[in-house]
Amino acid sequence: MTKSQYVIEAKGLVKSYGDNHVLKGLDLKVERGTMLALLGPNGAGKTTTIRILSTLLELDGGSVEIEGYDVSTQADKVRNVIGLTGQSAAVDELLTGRENLVMMGRLYRLTKESATARAQELLEDFDLTEAADRPTKTYSGGMRRRLDLAVSLIATPPIIFLDEPTTGLDPRSRLAMWGIIKKLVEKGTTILLTTQYLEEADQLADRIVVIDGGKVIAEGTATELKSRVGKDRLEISFGSAEHLTVVKQLLGKAVVDTNDKEYSATLVIDDINQDVKEVLDKLAKEKIAVTSLEVHKPTLDDVFLSLTGKQAATTNAEEA
Amino acid sequence: MATQLIFEQKPKFILDLQDSLIMIRRSCTHIIRNADQLLGTFFQPIMFLVLFATVFGGAIKGSLPPGVSYLDFLMAGIIVQTASFGSTTTAIAVCNDLQKGIIDRFRSLPMSNLAVLNGHVISDLLRNTISTLVMIVTGLVIGFRSHSGGLAWLEITGILLLFTLSFSWLAAIVGVVAKSVEAVQWLTFIIIFPLTFASSAFVPTESMTPVLKAFATHQPITQVVEAVRALMLGTPIGNYGWNTLAWSLGILVVSVPLASWLFSRKGTK
Numbered sequence: 001m002t003k004s005q006y007v008i009e010a011k012g013l014v015k016s017y018g019d020n021h022v023l024k025g026l027d028l029k030v031e032r033g034t035m036l037a038l039l040g041p042n043g044a045g046k047t048t049t050i051r052i053l054s055t056l057l058e059l060d061g062g063s064v065e066i067e068g069y070d071v072s073t074q075a076d077k078v079r080n081v082i083g084l085t086g087q088s089a090a091v092d093e094l095l096t097g098r099e100n101l102v103m104m105g106r107l108y109r110l111t112k113e114s115a116t117a118r119a120q121e122l123l124e125d126f127d128l129t130e131a132a133d134r135p136t137k138t139y140s141g142g143m144r145r146r147l148d149l150a151v152s153l154i155a156t157p158p159i160i161f162l163d164e165p166t167t168g169l170d171p172r173s174r175l176a177m178w179g180i181i182k183k184l185v186e187k188g189t190t191i192l193l194t195t196q197y198l199e200e201a202d203q204l205a206d207r208i209v210v211i212d213g214g215k216v217i218a219e220g221t222a223t224e225l226k227s228r229v230g231k232d233r234l235e236i237s238f239g240s241a242e243h244l245t246v247v248k249q250l251l252g253k254a255v256v257d258t259n260d261k262e263y264s265a266t267l268v269i270d271d272i273n274q275d276v277k278e279v280l281d282k283l284a285k286e287k288i289a290v291t292s293l294e295v296h297k298p299t300l301d302d303v304f305l306s307l308t309g310k311q312a313a314t315t316n317a318e319e320a
Numbered sequence: 321m322a323t324q325l326i327f328e329q330k331p332k333f334i335l336d337l338q339d340s341l342i343m344i345r346r347s348c349t350h351i352i353r354n355a356d357q358l359l360g361t362f363f364q365p366i367m368f369l370v371l372f373a374t375v376f377g378g379a380i381k382g383s384l385p386p387g388v389s390y391l392d393f394l395m396a397g398i399i400v401q402t403a404s405f406g407s408t409t410t411a412i413a414v415c416n417d418l419q420k421g422i423i424d425r426f427r428s429l430p431m432s433n434l435a436v437l438n439g440h441v442i443s444d445l446l447r448n449t450i451s452t453l454v455m456i457v458t459g460l461v462i463g464f465r466s467h468s469g470g471l472a473w474l475e476i477t478g479i480l481l482l483f484t485l486s487f488s489w490l491a492a493i494v495g496v497v498a499k500s501v502e503a504v505q506w507l508t509f510i511i512i513f514p515l516t517f518a519s520s521a522f523v524p525t526e527s528m529t530p531v532l533k534a535f536a537t538h539q540p541i542t543q544v545v546e547a548v549r550a551l552m553l554g555t556p557i558g559n560y561g562w563n564t565l566a567w568s569l570g571i572l573v574v575s576v577p578l579a580s581w582l583f584s585r586k587g588t589k
Contacts (some may be wrong), residue, residue: 076430083428084425090420090421090424090425091422092346099349104429107342108429109328109431111328113326114325155325155327
């Protein structure tokens with residue numbers, strides 16, 4: 001079998017629950033050794049897509065090939081080459097971290113020696129050695145997620161599905177998770193990741209597919225998508241109205257909005273490192289004191305606003 | 321990546337068997353690490369046996385065959401009752417697994433589909449065996465005596481294992497179908513409670529109303545109780561042994577494929 005350039009190829013995925021049409025002809029292709037992020041609000045069909053691709057859910061229409069194997073007719077072959085990290089940490093709570101890893105390794109049909117050695121290696125890689133022999137119900141959310149990801153890597157499958165791997169994690173755990181995921185891609189793993197966060201897709205993925213209402217509404221690299229959404233905005237506040245007037249003259253066209261009551265100006269910036277420094281240098285030269293400074297990044301809502309012309313209605317404010 | 325991974329190169333059926341062994345070990349670990357369950361395994365049988373023997377003993381004594389003490393009569397009944405109540409554990413464990421993300425993990429692995437259910441059913445069988453032994457020892461301490469020989473006890477062991485296995489598979493169906501652990505408890509309660517109490521487990525059926533007596537005489541629990549009792553007391557076993565065998569095998573033939581089929585379908589639609 002000649003290996004195709006695309007490891008994951010989904011065509012025209014259709015899935016409905018009664019009148020609820022979750023997927024309406026979704027197409028997806030992931031190139032070998034790259035990471036694709038599936039970006040969309042809650043209810044867009046992200047998890048349903050992952051569940052179909054990982055053989056957990058039967059499809060109503062369309063076709064999926066994973067490494068050339070059909071998910072409907074060759075599920076067992078598919079299961080040999082994939083690893084899945086779902087939304088709820090799928091680890092056994094009464095078993096220890098190590099027991100979880102070894103058990104899953106054995107179920108992937110690794111020999112006992114291999115599973116044990118690989119478990120130790122993963123515990124070290126994921127900073128879990130101290131907690132290795134405690135039942136996982138004593139783990140923190142971040143530790144559980146790390147173990148969960150480690151479990152799906154136990155047999156080093158070439159394809160990994162990550163369903164919202166950082167939802168509900170604190171910022172530090174999220175950064176740690178990003179580091180781990182980046183390393184996986186460097187090692188040549190093909191990854192399909194779903195997320196509600198534009199920033200996460202931006203940080204990690206080679207390509208991003210934006211879905212809404214069970215369809216692809218945009219795709220491209222992070223840069224391509226962001227250019228469609230708009231640029232970062234810098235909001236600066238000053239001590240007085242005179243300062244604001246000077247600033248307007250000084251920065252000219254870059255100022256897109258001003259607020260005369262709060263003496264603040266909003267600027268569009270291209271490069272957060274260079275442009276912010278430039279602006280601050282200019283202000284310093286004129287001895288204008290800045291009282292506050294804030295950079296606004298385009299959000300998922302901005303993507304939606306620009307792509308669909310409407311606010312993403314189903315975006316859950318609590319989680320987003 | 322230092323470790324060179326080596327995969328098992330065995331025939332598929334051996335690997336599938338190995339999966340079941342791994343899952344049995346998992347379920348047994350659950351039982352050992354779950355303090356409530358462990359307590360139930362050891363103390364519930366003692367409590368039931370002592371309570372029934374002392375509370376009902378005096379009142380029921382008169383309606384028993386001459387020369388048979390209530391404790392000797394009760395022993396078979398209470399063992400079967402404990403085994404059938406114990407099958408609830410299988411239902412709860414299966415339901416628990418299905419509620420959690422871990423089932424998706426198992427399903428996304430190249431493992432045998434039946435292994436998860438096998439794990440719960442077999443570990444439950446082991447747990448029930450321990451409960452039964454505890455009960456027999458307790459019985460001996462408070463005065464239970466059997467004059468049957470080794471062969472009879474071998475038959476008792478076989479009957480109880482087969483019956484418990486079949487009931488656990490029945491419970492596995494409940495575990496797959498039920499939407500929550502609470503629902504499992506209700507479902508098993510309304511099935512198992514009437515079956516065990518409207519039987520000859522605790523009292524002779526002679527004093528029951530005709531309708532109840534007809535039910536009690538023919539339902540499976542009574543067959544098992546009577547078979548075990550006859551073997552324990554050395555009285556004629558009649559058809560009870562064959563009936564027990566027929567019921568247990570019948571339940572197994574239906575419930576193993578049904579539970580497996582329901583389990584593999586659950587959540588994939």
